[in-house]
Each structure stands twice: as C-alpha cells, then as structure tokens.
Amino acid sequence: MPILTRNRNNRKRLDPYLLLLFFFVACLVLWLGAILCSLPMGVPGLGKEVASLQQRSGVQSPVTAVLLNFRGYDTFLEVLVLLLAVIGVWSMTLAPFPSGEVEKSPVQLGVVRLLTPLMVLVGAYLVWQGSHLAGGAFQGGAVLGGAGVLLLVAELPWLRSVPSLPLRIALLAGPLVFFSVALYCLLRQGKFLAYPQDTAGAFLLIIETACALSIGVTLASLFAGGRPDDDLPETGTPSDPQGGRTE
Amino acid sequence: MLFDSSSWIIAPIVLPLMAGLFCFLFTRGTFAISVVASIANLVTVVVLHRQLISFGPTRYVVGGWRVPLGITLRTDGPALLMLLMAAVTGVAITFYARGYFSFRIAEPKREGRHERQQRFFWPLWMMLLGSLNALFLSSDIFNLYVTLELVSVSAAALAALSGKPASQIAAFRYLLVSLLGSLSYLLGVVFIYKIHGVLDLDMLRMAASGGPALGAALALMTVGLLLKTALFPLHFWLPPAHANALAPVSAILSGLVVKGSFYLLFRLWFDVFPGVIATPALNLMGLLGAGAILWGSVQAIRQQRLKLLVAYSTVSQLGYLFVAFPLARLENGAGVWTAVTFMALAHACAKAAMFMAAGAIFLQVGHDRIRDLAGVRACLPVASLAYAVAGVNLMGLPPSGGFMAKWLLLTSSLASCRWWWGLVIMAGSLLAAIYVFRVVSRLFVIPAGEPLRACYPHSILLEWPALILALISLLLGFAAPYPLQLLDTAQSAMALFYGGLP
Amino acid sequence: MITNFLYSFCGLFVFFMGFFALIACSHPLRKILAVNVMSTGVFLILVAGAYRPASVGDIDPVPHAMVLTGIVVSVSVTALALILACRVQETSNLSLLRPKSINGREESED
Numbered sequence: 001m002p003i004l005t006r007n008r009n010n011r012k013r014l015d016p017y018l019l020l021l022f023f024f025v026a027c028l029v030l031w032l033g034a035i036l037c038s039l040p041m042g043v044p045g046l047g048k049e050v051a052s053l054q055q056r057s058g059v060q061s062p063v064t065a066v067l068l069n070f071r072g073y074d075t076f077l078e079v080l081v082l083l084l085a086v087i088g089v090w091s092m093t094l095a096p097f098p099s100g101e102v103e104k105s106p107v108q109l110g111v112v113r114l115l116t117p118l119m120v121l122v123g124a125y126l127v128w129q130g131s132h133l134a135g136g137a138f139q140g141g142a143v144l145g146g147a148g149v150l151l152l153v154a155e156l157p158w159l160r161s162v163p164s165l166p167l168r169i170a171l172l173a174g175p176l177v178f179f180s181v182a183l184y185c186l187l188r189q190g191k192f193l194a195y196p197q198d199t200a201g202a203f204l205l206i207i208e209t210a211c212a213l214s215i216g217v218t219l220a221s222l223f224a225g226g227r228p229d230d231d232l233p234e235t236g237t238p239s240d241p242q243g244g245r246t247e
Numbered sequence: 248m249l250f251d252s253s254s255w256i257i258a259p260i261v262l263p264l265m266a267g268l269f270c271f272l273f274t275r276g277t278f279a280i281s282v283v284a285s286i287a288n289l290v291t292v293v294v295l296h297r298q299l300i301s302f303g304p305t306r307y308v309v310g311g312w313r314v315p316l317g318i319t320l321r322t323d324g325p326a327l328l329m330l331l332m333a334a335v336t337g338v339a340i341t342f343y344a345r346g347y348f349s350f351r352i353a354e355p356k357r358e359g360r361h362e363r364q365q366r367f368f369w370p371l372w373m374m375l376l377g378s379l380n381a382l383f384l385s386s387d388i389f390n391l392y393v394t395l396e397l398v399s400v401s402a403a404a405l406a407a408l409s410g411k412p413a414s415q416i417a418a419f420r421y422l423l424v425s426l427l428g429s430l431s432y433l434l435g436v437v438f439i440y441k442i443h444g445v446l447d448l449d450m451l452r453m454a455a456s457g458g459p460a461l462g463a464a465l466a467l468m469t470v471g472l473l474l475k476t477a478l479f480p481l482h483f484w485l486p487p488a489h490a491n492a493l494a495p496v497s498a499i500l501s502g503l504v505v506k507g508s509f510y511l512l513f514r515l516w517f518d519v520f521p522g523v524i525a526t527p528a529l530n531l532m533g534l535l536g537a538g539a540i541l542w543g544s545v546q547a548i549r550q551q552r553l554k555l556l557v558a559y560s561t562v563s564q565l566g567y568l569f570v571a572f573p574l575a576r577l578e579n580g581a582g583v584w585t586a587v588t589f590m591a592l593a594h595a596c597a598k599a600a601m602f603m604a605a606g607a608i609f610l611q612v613g614h615d616r617i618r619d620l621a622g623v624r625a626c627l628p629v630a631s632l633a634y635a636v637a638g639v640n641l642m643g644l645p646p647s648g649g650f651m652a653k654w655l656l657l658t659s660s661l662a663s664c665r666w667w668w669g670l671v672i673m674a675g676s677l678l679a680a681i682y683v684f685r686v687v688s689r690l691f692v693i694p695a696g697e698p699l700r701a702c703y704p705h706s707i708l709l710e711w712p713a714l715i716l717a718l719i720s721l722l723l724g725f726a727a728p729y730p731l732q733l734l735d736t737a738q739s740a741m742a743l744f745y746g747g748l749p
Numbered sequence: 750m751i752t753n754f755l756y757s758f759c760g761l762f763v764f765f766m767g768f769f770a771l772i773a774c775s776h777p778l779r780k781i782l783a784v785n786v787m788s789t790g791v792f793l794i795l796v797a798g799a800y801r802p803a804s805v806g807d808i809d810p811v812p813h814a815m816v817l818t819g820i821v822v823s824v825s826v827t828a829l830a831l832i833l834a835c836r837v838q839e840t841s842n843l844s845l846l847r848p849k850s851i852n853g854r855e856e857s858e859d
Contacts, residue, residue, distance in 0.1 A: 018773055021769065021772060021773065022769065025765045025768060025769045028765055029761055029762055029765045031463070032463060032467075032761055033758050033761050033762075035438075035459055035460050035463045036438075036441075036754065036757045036758060036761060036794075037754055037758070038459075038460065039441050039442060039460055041753075043441065043442065043443070043444040044444055045440070045444040045798075045799075045801070045809035045811065045812075046315055046316055046444065046445070046446075046809060046811045047801060047807045047808060047809035047810065047811070048807075049315050049316045050316065050807075050809075050810050050811065051807055053312065053316065062807075062810035063810045063813045063814055063817070065810070066316075066810050066811055066813070066814040067814040067817060067818075069310065069312075070310065070312050070316045070317060071310075071316075071317070071318055071389075071390075071811075071814060072309075072310050073309040073310060073318045073390065074318065074389065074390055074393050074814075074818055075818065077378075077381065077390070077393045077394060077397060078393055078818045078821050078822060080264060080374065080378075080397060081393070081396055081397055081400055081821065081822050081825050081826075082821060082824075082825045083268070083271075084371070084374055084397065084400045084401050084404065084825070085400060085825030085826065085828050085829045086825075087271055087367060087370050087371055087374075087404065088371070088400065088401070088403070088404030088407070088829045088832075089828060089829060089832045090367065091363065091364075091366075091367030091371065091404060091407075091408055092404075092407060092410075092832055092833065092836050093832065093835075093836060136817075138817055138820075138821060168271065168272055169272070171271075172268055172271065172272055175268055176268065179261070179265060179268075182261075186254060186257075189311065190251055190254070191254070191308070191309070191310065191311040192254065192257045192261075192309050192310070193309055193310040193311075194310050194311035195310075215821075218825075219824070222824075222825070222828035222832075223828075225832055225835070226832070231274075231366075232274070232359065232362055232363060232366055316811075389815055389818075393818060393822065396822045396826065399826075400825065400826060400829060403829065403833075404829065407833055407836075410840075411840075412837065412840045412841030415833060415836050415837045415840065415841075416837055416841070418833060419777065419830065419833045419834060419837060422826070422829065422830050422833065423771070423780055423781075423784065423830065426784050426826060426830075427768075427771065427784065427787075430764075430784070430787050430788055430791060433788075433791050433819065434764060434791050434794070437791060437794050437795050437798065440795075440798065440811075440812070441798045446811075
C-alpha cells in the first residue's frame, strides 16, 4: 500500500521518498540488529538482587515484588498515567451513548448476566493470585475492565445515568490508596513507599485491590470515551454544545 | 515519627500530583487547591535549595531498597535550578490562568465551553507540574521514561483543551510525536539495560565504557529527546501546537515542557556519559542549534499572527541551548553549564510572560493579527510592558538573564577561538530584535485620528503575573552568582563522590 | 541462545515496521496502530532480554515489570489518541496531515 501508489491513470508507481525512507529504515534495522547480536550474553541484570531480597518484599512472586515493592515508585507514577488519560478523555467530550431505546436480544442480555459476575470473580482471583504467581493488579484490573466493556457494549440503560462523583471516586481509589500507604510509610518508616517489613504483604494486597478496581473502572471509562452527563453541574446546561456529543 | 529532612525531596513531586487528584475529585475550589499546591511547591523548592547549599547534593532512595534495584532521586545544582524554574513560572501561570478563565467565563460566547476548559485545566496542569518535578529529580533511566510519558500525556491533553479543530489537530500530532520520542528513548533504555544490566544513572556513569552498542543506545535516546525538545529540523510540530492552545497552556508548553526533555538530554550527555560522546556529535548538535536560531528567527519575522511569532521564537531560543554543546567540553566548561541554566531559566520566565501577554491581548482585542494590533497599550498597559520587557530578554540586552547566558557563551566561544558560534549567537540576537520590535512598535504606538479601543474590564490577574515573570527574567542577570554557587557546590561534591568529572 | 537473538531481532524489525508505517501512512487510525506496533516491538526486545541461560541464574523479573508498566502506559496513551482522533473527525473535515492548513488558520484561541 504505501510504497506503491496509484497515479491518475490508475497505474502503480514508486514513490521515491517512501523508497528512500524504506532503505533508511532497512539500514537502521540491520545496524541495530548487528549491534544486538554483538551484545554479550552474560550480563547478570538485576535477577540476583531480586532473588536475594525476595524474602523481605512480602510477596512470593518476583514480578509483583519488583512492580509494587522494589520499584513501586514506577508503578505509582504509572497508575497516574492511566488516570491522566481518563482526565484527558473527559476534558474532550461527553460519553457518546446512542440515543433512543434499542430492542436487546435476550441472548445478549443472558450473556451479560452470566459473564459479568464471572469476570468480576476472575479479576478478584487474579489480584489475589498476584502475591505468589503470575497475576496482580493490572491483570485483574484488565479483566474487570473487560466486564465494564461488556456492559457498555450491551448498552444497558442505567449506564447512561452513572453519576460522576462515585465514578471519580472509583477512578481515584487506586492512586489515593497508594498515596496514603506511601505517606503512612513515610511517617512510620521515614522513607516514602518503604513498607514495614512484617506487614508489607498486607499493604501490597490493599494497594493491589484498590488499583485493580481503579484500573478496571479506568479502562471501562476510556472505552466509554467521555465524561458522564452530570460532570459539569454548575453551568445549568447539562449538554454543552461544544464539548457535547456528535453534532 | 521518623520523618527526617531528607524526605523534603519528594514534596515537589507529591504535592502537585496530589493537588491534581483533588482538583479532579472536587468540582469546586480547584483554584484554591492549585494555588496552595503551587505556592507550597515553591516553598519546598526553596527549602531544598537551602539544604543543597548547606549539605551538598543528596541521594534519596524511594522505598528504601538499595541502589541497583531501587529507584533513586537526586538533588544537585542543575536539578534544583530546573525545579526553581518550574516552581516560579508555575505560581505565575496558576494566577494568570485564574484571571484568564474568569475573563472568559464572564463573557460567554458559547455556554459551558469555558467551564469545561477551566474544570479540566487545573487537574491536568497540577499533574503536569508534578510530573516535570519528578522528571527533574529522577535518577533512574526507566523511571525517567515513565515521567516523560506522564509529561507528554498531560501536555497533549492540555494542548487539546481549547476544543477548536486546529488545536485538536495540532495536539494529535504533538501526541504522536511525543510518543515516537518516548519510544525511541525507551528502545535506548532497553539497549542500555542489555549492555550494563543496571538502570541507575550513577551506576551507569561508573560502568559506561563506550563502544558501538552504547553509542547506538545513546543515539536512539538522543533522537527521541530531540524530537520532544523540537530542535530544528524536528521542530515542525511545535509552532501549531503551541500557538493554537489556550494562552496559559501555551505558556506552560513553551516555558516548561520543552525544557524537561532538554534537561534529560543534557544530563545524559554531560553528566552520565561524558566520556562516550565524540566531538563530531557535539559539533552536530551545535550546528543544528545554529540552524534553529537562524531558521526560527527568520520564520518568526515572517509570521502574521502574534502567537505563531512567539512560538517560532521558542524554536529559535531553544537553538541557543544546543549551541552550548560544542562549547561545554572546553576548559571553562562550568561557564557553559551556567549559561545553559541561565538560558533555560530566563527563557522559561520570558516566554511564559510573552504568551501570557499575547493571550491577554487576544482576549481584549479578539484576534492576534499583528498588523491590527496598533495601540493595544491603551487597553493593556501592563501586558504590553510585560511583552516588551520579555522581548528585551530574548534580544539579550543587559541586565537580563538572556544577556548573561549569551555573554557566557560568547566569551567561551571567543576564548576557544571558535568565533563562528559567537557569530551565530550575535546574528540570532539581531534577528530577535527585529521580531520583537515589529510587535512592540505596534503595541505602543496609538495611531492618530483613530478612536481609542473599547476595553473590557479585566482582573489584575490577567496582566500582572506576566509583568512579574518578565521582570524576573530581566533582573536575573543580577542573580548571576547564585546559580554559579549552586553549580559549584554540586560539581565539587560530585567530584568528591566520583573522583573527578569534567 | 539463538532464540534470544531471534526474538530481539524480530522485536527490532517490528519496531521499525511500525516506524515506517507511522511516517508512510496518513490515516490517523493507522498512525495510532503504527505507534502500538512500535511499542510491541520494544516490549518484545525487553522480554527477550529477560532470558538467562541456566548457568547464569534465574530469569530476570525486572524487564517483566518494565514491560507491564510499558503496556499500561501504551494502553492509556492509545485511548487518549483515539478519542482525540475521533474528536478531530467530528469537529472538522480536515485531513490530519496538512500542516499548511493548521499554520494558516486565523482563529487560534478558545
């Protein structure tokens, strides 16, 4: 498609700029590939460090230990990236729900009724499992987000009137709990995000649960694609024409 | 209670970020939250400065895990000067934004639109400020990637806030370019992790040994960061994105956001991997910087709209930061460090002031066509003065911070017999004089025979923050010893740490 | 050993394939997808780097955590870019790739 474009006579021809770009990119791949192959294999990385400190992290899964304990600050900022995306999306538009009632097929409603609780259960299980195996807040949150997407796709009427404040609280639960724990550690241990060793596991579970909830709601909100109707109550006109839905 | 003074370092990160969360949670009182947070941020930055002067540079291990595994924050001269830049400019922008939005809301052209802008401006701005502080303080290449993404997401959302098609298109391109830059940086990080197996900057400084692989990694990171910094010829996205945003947002983007990626680049080149960088690479940077100075100035002179002119002048002023690269390796390298810091500080204040003044003019006049701006002084005396004073800084007249920076660069270029860089710097000042006077002459001359402009009432917050920032940039030249002292403390202490650095 | 190189090289290939598409394609959706493909390439290289031969020791979990972080960042950014692209489609019938039409516009503020 890109390199060969059709000209006016509908004959294929080469775009010289794209060809140039193609060769440039090909050279880059070869150069960097050669460098990748020349890299030594024996670089130890941080695996040993993680293994030696694993006992003190409060969880058995090394990935969870790195994610939430050793490099918890990264994860703290990353949860904020998700939140920022929601704020950005909310700043642009109202959530575009289709107007008018549509007849729902009973199969669809049945699937939603069956699958949603199951997905919530699986999400919760993944969060719990994260302490010793693969899993954790992000995996659990993604499944919860999937449940939200399922509800949104089914266009259930009550989703349209989800109030803004509880939604915002759910979105902020993860970051706020994370922040509170970090602050508590600062006051107790003297370091930001340094969990007390004996209760680290419990703290991590609290953080993971709150984050999983927030991530699930965040993903569903991103899928909904805008802020709820009642988010700007002061203006008096709930559906403002500029930020409003499709014109 | 084990809270000790070393934990102050997280305050500039946590305070604005939390303020952002609360601004999103509450729909009322967001301005109060933001003012408190930005002033508290300034206070903590001042405290950190005092700590640096008395105790020297410090490391703070977040989470308490020792270095190869944990993430470290660091205070030293350059980091704290950048923090100061963001904090001072941030307070002014916060007050200005209040004046800006209340003017807009008082006179609604379209119901609800300005409320929406105000509602989402505060959380995005506060989180951007916190992310920038996190970027300046971080000492871990992967954590720096996360902060870069935080900055680009919030900056792109802010750029799109105006809601007009032009600004949304520009914001979309801005977002894509930022993403491309971040990904290129991340690929470089991956290479470095594969080579050295550590992520901490200090450990990398000690481990770095050169070789083609590290060179490739640095090239990838550099290209990504240059794209984000909008160095000529990668500046194509900057003028539309900065010129089409809301005025407070333009001030934030032009004054602060581009400095974030520049600071990281400078840090990587001259602090972490100084031994790896070859002279041709430095000269290439200088060459691109010179191109930016000349091209940006010429484009600024050609613009018909005020905000585009100011945006192109950002392209040109960023060039000075890169002309410092080939000079920084020479004997009086410390002078060049100071020059770069001065340039960044002075440009942040002056450019934010200029965009604020331009925004005030736009609100009062209703457009920003330069040829129709005659006599705006009658309406906006303070903002016009602010524009002119900020212009003095861009031209590099004494005693402004811009003068100090250019003077330092000029002397080191002449001292090392590289007069051609000096020539470019002087030519840039001359061109800056042209594009500044082109606007100032219109603003201050009230044409005879025409009726005075009708003025809408506006709060003092629309004008005075701009003037105060412009005056700070003007008087920065008098404060020259302070950054020098700060950088000296940092350098000598670093030399103690690592046994000698350039 | 050879598998590790193969994965790394594939990641590099995918990264630059995305890079090429990002520049060559003009449709906003394709551009967003291209950025996603690029980030997938980086993650592939990163995860391939986590592999350690049995003689050296355990698998390195740090790249895994980095990839998880990266995926979350990329998801949020993609969502933002998609909504932005939708808004542009709704409010204008401009093509996203004509800088002239942006620079030349009169109205800037609000």
